[in-house]
Amino acid sequence: MPPFIEHLTMLGFGAELIYSFVIIICSLMIYFGTKELYELSSYKGIKYFRLSFLFFAVAYFFRSFIKFVLDYFSLREIHEFSPMFFGNLTLFAFMYFSSLAIFFLLYSVMWKKWGENSSRIYLFHLSAFVISLAVILLRNSWIYLGINLILFVAVLSTVYISRKDAKKKTKGHNLYIIYLLLSFFWILNIIDILIPEFLQTIQFFIYLTSEFIFLMILYKVLKKAGSD
Amino acid sequence: MAKRGKLDITYDILKTIQKSNNLIKPTPLLRKSNTSTARFKEYLAELTAKNFVEKTNHKGENFISLTNKGFKFLEKYSTIVNFIDEFEL
Numbered sequence: 001m002p003p004f005i006e007h008l009t010m011l012g013f014g015a016e017l018i019y020s021f022v023i024i025i026c027s028l029m030i031y032f033g034t035k036e037l038y039e040l041s042s043y044k045g046i047k048y049f050r051l052s053f054l055f056f057a058v059a060y061f062f063r064s065f066i067k068f069v070l071d072y073f074s075l076r077e078i079h080e081f082s083p084m085f086f087g088n089l090t091l092f093a094f095m096y097f098s099s100l101a102i103f104f105l106l107y108s109v110m111w112k113k114w115g116e117n118s119s120r121i122y123l124f125h126l127s128a129f130v131i132s133l134a135v136i137l138l139r140n141s142w143i144y145l146g147i148n149l150i151l152f153v154a155v156l157s158t159v160y161i162s163r164k165d166a167k168k169k170t171k172g173h174n175l176y177i178i179y180l181l182l183s184f185f186w187i188l189n190i191i192d193i194l195i196p197e198f199l200q201t202i203q204f205f206i207y208l209t210s211e212f213i214f215l216m217i218l219y220k221v222l223k224k225a226g227s228d
Numbered sequence: 229m230a231k232r233g234k235l236d237i238t239y240d241i242l243k244t245i246q247k248s249n250n251l252i253k254p255t256p257l258l259r260k261s262n263t264s265t266a267r268f269k270e271y272l273a274e275l276t277a278k279n280f281v282e283k284t285n286h287k288g289e290n291f292i293s294l295t296n297k298g299f300k301f302l303e304k305y306s307t308i309v310n311f312i313d314e315f316e317l
Binding site for chain 2: 224
């Protein structure tokens with residue numbers, strides 16, 4: 001591998017911090033940028049869409065940004081008190097909120113078809129909880145990969161069914177591709193955290209592409225929500 | 229003709245009020261809004277609760293008019309609809 005590529009792939013905590021920061025800022029800009037539209041319309045689809053990005057922001061906060069915050073406010077003792085407990089807690093929070101983010105993003109597109117049902121929301125929380133707990137307790141690479149594969153197949157089939165029903169529409173086609181990419185890179189991110197050696201050589205590209213996807217969604221949101 | 233959604237009905241009611249120089253009695257508003265009496269009452273109660281419209285008394289008669297939030301909704305309606313369309317929400 002050329003030294004330049006090798007250098008790029010050996011990313012440190014600083015790069016991870018910048019990466020998380022970009023995703024958090026994009027997600028919060030999407031959340032607050034659509035606040036007025038939701039307040040005026042009370043439209044459920046906008047509500048679930050906004051919640052999805054709020055959960056992404058919270059998830060990426062727990063991914064690495066929390067360590068920076070603890071350092072900044074000289075609270076490193078909390079981390080050093082029990083690194084394993086702290087690591088498990090933040091990993092659990094990251095898994096829980098990022099799973100919820102994907103579930104809510106899917107629901108924002110499918111809520112009319114699936115019907116509005118509060119038990120479905122509880123199901124999302126329960127599924128996210130079970131996934132997070134399984135990741136913390138089982139500690140097996142193949143189980144991590146299996147869970148993520150199942151989740152990706154679920155996203156893929158939902159998007160496929162939705163596209164099939166709306167095949168007369170040409171609009172929105174790009175959006176489904178963006179959502180699919182988002183889900184795919186979300187899974188790569190999770191694999192990168194849980195099994196670091198598995199994707200080490202392409203970590204830099206995962207970060208860059210994930211940022212690009214979030215920036216693309218932010219651009220679309222600001223363009224649409226900001227126009228009068 | 230496609231079935232009107234909640235957002236469209238809200239827009240139609242608010243637009244009717246605006247077109248009537250922002251002062252209209254409940255009965256003509258019901259007639260122009262193209263909904264059943266029961267649904268109209270629900271919508272009006274919700275719009276009042278959300279502070280989109282207010283009931284005023286003018287020369288002993290009840291009128292309905294838009295609030296600033298109601299005008300804001302009309303102003304932003306196309307943005308909201310475009311946003312929902314764009315993200316297939």
